[in-house]
Amino acid sequence: MDDTTKRREGAHAMRPPRVLAVASSGGHWAELMRLTPAWEGCELVYATTDPALQADLAGRGDARFVAIPDASRWSRWQLVRLVARLASLMLRLRPDVIVTTGAAPGYVALRLGRLFGARGIWVDSVANAGALSMSGRMAGPHCDLWLTQWPHLGREATGASEGPEYSGSVL
């Protein structure tokens, strides 16, 4: 390996991870905001369904913000718009990691991100205290880290070999 290649690889290892953090507006976004120390020092892009939420990022460094269409009711047209928007984002940003607290748009982002080579982190909402959300169950097989916020739903408690981990909650 010549010196140039070495230098280039070294630069890549030193470059901060590029993270795309996705959440629907409302509770999902509020939960995501409580997790921000997890990606301190990373290159951040936040995506959510309400453009006005950009105001929440004031004082959070130079994170970028993008508004994405909502697809909570899985309307076909909205879903097409969402996929197109997220796919163009993935192409431009090339994120290393997708992290999401749900709901449907987060699931779509996680699946698309994986197609583009990113790792995926699903944090099921603390609202889902009785059972994992539907998007959460769907996301499980497609993510690198799958978290529930309730100890009784974690795989240590359920004894299931396939299931989400529990390592605490946002509250």
Next chain:
Amino acid sequence: MIFVTVGSQLPFDRLVGAMDRWAAAHPDTEVFGQILTDGQSGFRPQHFRTVRSLAPAEFASRCAAARCIVSHAGTGVMIAAMTHRVPLVVLPRRSGTGEVRNDHQLDTVAHLGGRPGIFVAMTTADLPDALEAALAEGAPRPDMKPEADPDMIARIRAEIFRGRR
């Protein structure tokens, strides 16, 4: 001011109707509601002032200024109440009535309802008592740490930085 909010997804006429009756019986208490309906469609209360929706900053300032927040059992408003330390009364939405797709809010209150400063009304009949408790002198205020659990943050951080250094 009592701040009534139904969140950002779907109207919640059962809650708004119950608060309308409560406001009629308590004309000296100011009630303000964010209810996702505008009177053209859906229920509009007669005894308190409402808006369809609020920008995030307005929502936060309403929460901060309220003596008590009354809402559905959504995590967004729970986090807001804990952030501003304002007593919160929640009425969980129920499926099968068009209020919500499933009964996860019943699970939410079963697990989070015991926290100080969160008063649960399982039905509209329980709402006046829950409100009275939340408005009482010296009622507990909800609280939380400024961030998520350190273990959870560390777990996510480890995954983000996996393979580096």
